[in-house]
Amino acid sequence: MSRSRKTKTGNLTTKSGIKARRAWNDKAARLTALARRFGTMTVIIVLLIWTGSWVFLGGAAARSGIWVRHQVYELAGHVGFSVENILVEGRMHSDPDVLRAVLNVERGDPIFAFDPKDARDLLERISWVREAHVERRLPDTIYIGLIEREPMALWQSKGKIRVIDPEGVTLTDLKIAPYKDLIIIVGEDAPKHAAELIGMISAEPGLNDKIEAATWVGERRWDLKFKNGLTVKLPEKDTGLALRRLMQAQEADHLLEKDLTSIDMRENxxxxVRTKPGAVQDYKAGLKGNNI
Known part of the structure; x- marks a missing residue:
């Protein structure tokens, strides 16, 4: 007896499901006709009200919620609510292929099947993306607004070169050729201190273009390697003042163009300076009657 009842119950459920789907298809046809006559916004309002009522009255939320939602998306797509445009603003460095893979949406997909919050969370996991704004713009557009991280330097460590931002975040270690003009920083903890140094270098006009690399020495100070092979040793403190003194000497006597191997700025x-033959001498360029 028990098996017979289970079999009958199963048959009734199947028949009920078939009837429900037929009823849905009839409703879909009527709603499509309504869309042609009164417009898609009217249809969506009717659709949402009717769908909620159908699920509530049928007590089928647990069994049929996913199916109903899928049908809603499909019907909305049929009446014009499908993805036709994907608008991305603010992309400068992020890989378009990575963005497409993360969004996982194609033209023609039902626009209501696209979840802006999930997309935003996934986009913000991309190393280049600091912040993402995602929205559906009905009836057919997905808008993506990106705020990207700014590349600041190339970090050389453990045999690899990585592009980093001012916070020391690694942005990429692939396809770094577009960033070859950035200063190379060397040292395990160099990314933590690089933003301050590069800010001081940028404050001195013409200096940034002369520097090839900066090495974080002894966890306390920097050595600068210039493109002409010259090394400048900076002090632990008052680094900005030392750079100003260096540029004053450059303005007064073209110090950086002289035949030198190193310049030591660690004394106030x-x-x-050390000349290429190896002799060490004090460089005293008079500026307003004072030694520098």
Whole structure:
């Protein structure tokens, strides 16, 4: 007896499901006709009210919620609510292929099947993306607004070169050729201190273009490697002042173009230079009667 009842119950459920689907298809046809006559917004309002009532009155939310939602998306697509445009603003560095893979949406997909919040969360996991704004713009457009991280330097560490931003976040270690003009920083903890140094370098007009690399030395100070092979040793403190003194010497006597191997800026009252033959001498360029 028990098996017979289970079989009958199963048959009734199947028949009920078939009837429900037929009823849905009839409703879909009527709603499509309504869309042609009164417009898609009217249809969506009717559709949402009717869908909610159908699920509530049928007590079928647990069994049929996913199916109903899918049918709603499909019907909305048939009456014009499908993806036709994907608008992305703010992309400068992010890989378009990565963005497409993350969004996982194609033209023609039902627009209501696209979840803006999920898309935003996934986009913000991309290393280049600091912040993402995602929205559906009915009836047919998905809008993506990106705020990207700014590349600041190339970090050389453990045999790899990575593009980093001012916060020391690694942006990529692939396809770095477009960033070859950025300063290379060297040292395990160099990314933590690089933004301050590069800010001070940028404050001195013409200096940034002369520098090839900066090495974080002894966890406390920087050595600068210039493109002409010259090394400049900066002090642990008052780095900005040392750079200003260096540029004053450059303006007064073209110090950076001289035949030197190194310039030591670690003493406050003088600049010590080493010539290529190896002799060490004090470099004293008079500026307003004072040693620098």
């Amino acid at each position: 009252d003088r600049i010590i």
